[in-house]
Amino acid sequence: MMATPLNLKELSKQEELFAPGHRMCAGCGAPIVVKMVMMAAQHPVVVANATGCLEVSTCIAENTSWKAPWIHTAFENAAATLAGAETMYRSLRKQGKLEGDIKFIAFGGDGGTADIGLQSLSGAMERGHDMTYICYDNGAYMNTGIQRSSATPFGADTTTCPVGSQNPGKLQHRKDLTRIMAAHGIPYVAQASPSHWQDLMTKVRKALDIKGPKFINIIAPCNRGWRTEMDDAIKLSRLAVETCYWPLFEIENGVTRITTMPREKKPLTDFMKPQGRFKHLFQPGNEWMLAAAQEHVDACWERLQKEQASPIRHRG
Amino acid sequence: MSQANTRPKPFLLPDYCKGCGRCVHVCVQGCISFTQEINPLTGMVPVTLDLAKCTGCGLCIEACPEPYGLKAMEAGESFELQDPATLFGARRSTAPEPVDIPGRVIPMPSSEPLVIKGTYAAALGALMAGCRHVFGYPITPSTEGAELMAKLLPKMDGFYLQAVSEVATVYHMYGCGGAGLPSLTFTSSPGLSLMLEGISYMIAAELPGVFIDIMRGGPGLGNIGPDQGDVKLACRGLGHGNTHAITLMPSTPQEMLDLTYLAFELSFKYRNPVMVMADGYLGQMTGKVKLPDHMVEPGLPAWGVYGDLNHRGNLNSSVFLDEATMETRNLKLFDKYEQMKSEARAECFQAEDAEILLVACNTPSRASKGAAQKLREQGARVGLFRPITIWPFPIEQLLPLLPRLKQIVVVEASKNQIEDELRLALSHAGITDPPPITHVQRYGGILPKENEVVAHVQNLLGRA
Numbered sequence: 210m211m212a213t214p215l216n217l218k219e220l221s222k223q224e225e226l227f228a229p230g231h232r233m234c235a236g237c238g239a240p241i242v243v244k245m246v247m248m249a250a251q252h253p254v255v256v257a258n259a260t261g262c263l264e265v266s267t268c269i270a271e272n273t274s275w276k277a278p279w280i281h282t283a284f285e286n287a288a289a290t291l292a293g294a295e296t297m298y299r300s301l302r303k304q305g306k307l308e309g310d311i312k313f314i315a316f317g318g319d320g321g322t323a324d325i326g327l328q329s330l331s332g333a334m335e336r337g338h339d340m341t342y343i344c345y346d347n348g349a350y351m352n353t354g355i356q357r358s359s360a361t362p363f364g365a366d367t368t369t370c371p372v373g374s375q376n377p378g379k380l381q382h383r384k385d386l387t388r389i390m391a392a393h394g395i396p397y398v399a400q401a402s403p404s405h406w407q408d409l410m411t412k413v414r415k416a417l418d419i420k421g422p423k424f425i426n427i428i429a430p431c432n433r434g435w436r437t438e439m440d441d442a443i444k445l446s447r448l449a450v451e452t453c454y455w456p457l458f459e460i461e462n463g464v465t466r467i468t469t470m471p472r473e474k475k476p477l478t479d480f481m482k483p484q485g486r487f488k489h490l491f492q493p494g495n496e497w498m499l500a501a502a503q504e505h506v507d508a509c510w511e512r513l514q515k516e517q518a519s520p521i522r523h524r525g
Numbered sequence: 526m527s528q529a530n531t532r533p534k535p536f537l538l539p540d541y542c543k544g545c546g547r548c549v550h551v552c553v554q555g556c557i558s559f560t561q562e563i564n565p566l567t568g569m570v571p572v573t574l575d576l577a578k579c580t581g582c583g584l585c586i587e588a589c590p591e592p593y594g595l596k597a598m599e600a601g602e603s604f605e606l607q608d609p610a611t612l613f614g615a616r617r618s619t620a621p622e623p624v625d626i627p628g629r630v631i632p633m634p635s636s637e638p639l640v641i642k643g644t645y646a647a648a649l650g651a652l653m654a655g656c657r658h659v660f661g662y663p664i665t666p667s668t669e670g671a672e673l674m675a676k677l678l679p680k681m682d683g684f685y686l687q688a689v690s691e692v693a694t695v696y697h698m699y700g701c702g703g704a705g706l707p708s709l710t711f712t713s714s715p716g717l718s719l720m721l722e723g724i725s726y727m728i729a730a731e732l733p734g735v736f737i738d739i740m741r742g743g744p745g746l747g748n749i750g751p752d753q754g755d756v757k758l759a760c761r762g763l764g765h766g767n768t769h770a771i772t773l774m775p776s777t778p779q780e781m782l783d784l785t786y787l788a789f790e791l792s793f794k795y796r797n798p799v800m801v802m803a804d805g806y807l808g809q810m811t812g813k814v815k816l817p818d819h820m821v822e823p824g825l826p827a828w829g830v831y832g833d834l835n836h837r838g839n840l841n842s843s844v845f846l847d848e849a850t851m852e853t854r855n856l857k858l859f860d861k862y863e864q865m866k867s868e869a870r871a872e873c874f875q876a877e878d879a880e881i882l883l884v885a886c887n888t889p890s891r892a893s894k895g896a897a898q899k900l901r902e903q904g905a906r907v908g909l910f911r912p913i914t915i916w917p918f919p920i921e922q923l924l925p926l927l928p929r930l931k932q933i934v935v936v937e938a939s940k941n942q943i944e945d946e947l948r949l950a951l952s953h954a955g956i957t958d959p960p961p962i963t964h965v966q967r968y969g970g971i972l973p974k975e976n977e978v979v980a981h982v983q984n985l986l987g988r989a
Contacts (some may be wrong), residue, residue: 281746283715371675374680376679
């Protein structure tokens with residue numbers, strides 16, 4: 210099968226596997242991400258979905274947005290469930306009851322991936338199931354009403370680390386999930402953003418073509434939780450890339466490659482300023498937090514560049 | 526006598542030897558050797574001594590890392606079947622014995638009633654009871670309680686800690702309860718399922734903790750509507766083993782506060798978790814809530830593994846590898862469960878002369894109360910019996926009503942879960958011929974309605 214070229218004209222002729230009419234909030238980044246991922250897939254796919262915004266809003270009672278076989282599972286178990294399905298398909302293929310190439314994609318939010326689901330994800334990656342796990346990272350538990358997650362950035366205001374006289378927002382840095390997954394030594398790990406759609410779809414295609422476990426972390430702005438304008442999702446995800454808060458890179462067989470180099474690295478405040486969840490950081494007295502956030506981003510960016518310059522192979 | 530012979534030769538307490546072999550390697554005479562024989566008491570493979578060539582050099586005694594392993598044998602000393610304490614003396618400890626530091630009751634100025642939702646009321650009840658440690662994992666429809674705690678606790682020298690999962694939450698509580706401090710979590714049905722293992726551990730280790738479960742529609746992910754499908758988990762489940770916990774069933778926001786407050790008292794009184802089970806409506810329902818006229822500053826029990834010298838000798842554990850010890854622990858727990866039966870509570874409404882008795886908890890009890898009033902207006906003798914503790918079931922309060930009853934109607938938002946508790950309690954009380962029991966039930970996030978209860982009872986009366 211010839212893959213559809215990654216240009217808008219050709220892609221628009223393709224059938225969408227993620228249909229409109231779902232009930233994600235207006236302006237949400239997650240369905241944009243999912244649409245791109247599903248559009249990139251050129252094979253029959255089986256999808257598993259952890260509990261979260263995406264799952265509750267795309268499958269309401271008997272109505273579904275998914276034009277692909279889709280399994281909803283518990284919050285902590287998208288990877289485990291899909292690993293089970295993948296094993297079953299592998300067995301069927303062995304028995305000669307199934308032919309052709311089927312791809313397995315799991316979707317989870319940052320809560321279901323970095324927190325409660327990390328154990329089952331780590332297990333599935335280590336066992337080497339042939340699947341692609343997509344994390345749409347909106348930086349908090351948005352489905353239950355904006356509680357902190359381990360992927361919430363430093364300084365952000367959430368309902369369970371509320372800003373007040375005793376607390377200037379989240380005091381821990383974001384867990385670097387992409388690198389944690391890279392440390393599993395799996396064949397392909399990448400970070401993507403819906404603002405760079407060609408980059409995103411190329412990564413998804415690449416991942417789906419590789420045998421074995423793959424992981425892609427994709428930023429998905431949430432205007433409710435980030436307290437931004439409703440039409441800011443793409444603008445903000447682009448700023449996240451340009452400030453190097455969310456660098457676009459891939460680690461293929463242990464070799465790191467930055468896929469999009471920002472022309473000029475913008476200050477992190479460009480990304481934070483439009484977001485209400487960082488509003489308090491711009492008040493007098495909190496300058497140290499802005500500095501600490503910038504310092505962390507700088508350090509991560511520098512490390513990433515070093516890794517690209519001198520690639521270390523994680524596996525033989 | 527030569528000098529070498531006056532040196533004491535070693536002896537071995539096989540039960541305290543783990544067969545590490547350090548003595549084997551240091552013995553220059555080759556007196557000590559490994560064996561294949563497993564000690565049936567410890568499951569270890571101790572070494573054996575052959576003292577024919579022993580010079581009493583003492584190297585092996587120096588090498589032995591075990592406090593009760595190899596020891597020099599004095600002339601005429603016998604060690605067989607001796608308690609190590611008699612041979613070696615009691616273990617030395619400089620730590621003073623921990624003492625119970627009792628809590629303090631602080632009077633509160635009277636205040637106007639608040640109008641707040643159920644989860645907030647429960648959160649305030651916990652604060653009044655002295656709880657400053659709240660752990661949680663967000664789950665609708667219970668999250669607001671945790672969010673309020675995240676706002677309030679930092680100002681009160683307490684903390685709200687958001688766990689990475691419900692499994693982690695319950696063990697945070699295990700740790701906090703183990704230190705002898707009151708702790709709380711808010712959760713909902715799927716979350717409670719994940720917590721069950723930890724609750725079983727808490728019960729076995731006799732640790733306090735209060736669980737507020739805002740029940741939602743299930744099974745599976747279900748929905749976020751009100752439900753009572755976790756009653757069986759609280760009464761008959763709570764993880765593996767012979768577990769029980771007092772289970773409180775509030776029916777108003779005021780009771781969400783009062784019963785949460787009570788839950789902390791009971792939790793420490795019995796050193797056992799306490800469940801507060803409310804349906805989804807109660808969590809969200811706004812109502813008038815009066816604050817108590819006092820609050821508690823918690824003390825520190827002697828048994829906690831608090832991080833100071835006094836509490837250093839304490840041990841909280843649920844592992845009892847020796848079967849006999851585990852059985853003893855079980856018997857101790859059963860004793861406690863028996864004592865807990867004195868905590869059974871119920872509310873009776875128009876029940877004294879009732880011929881038809883509605884039995885309901887949580888929000889369905891409010892619909893039932895309305896139904897009972899309506900049916901009274903129509904001349905039917907209908908009353909309501911509302912268990913406030915579903916475990917232990919308030920059977921003592923129910924028994925006096927039984928002789929006049931012609932019908933019992935259980936109103937619940939689950940499949941027979943409350944009815945089964947009622948039937949089991951009747952059966953244990955030796956009631957072999959209870960009045961006919963029928964029910965009004967809704968499932969999956971829907972509560973039985975007042976008019977459904979009225980219609981059911983009218984139907985019964987028509988038939989009678």
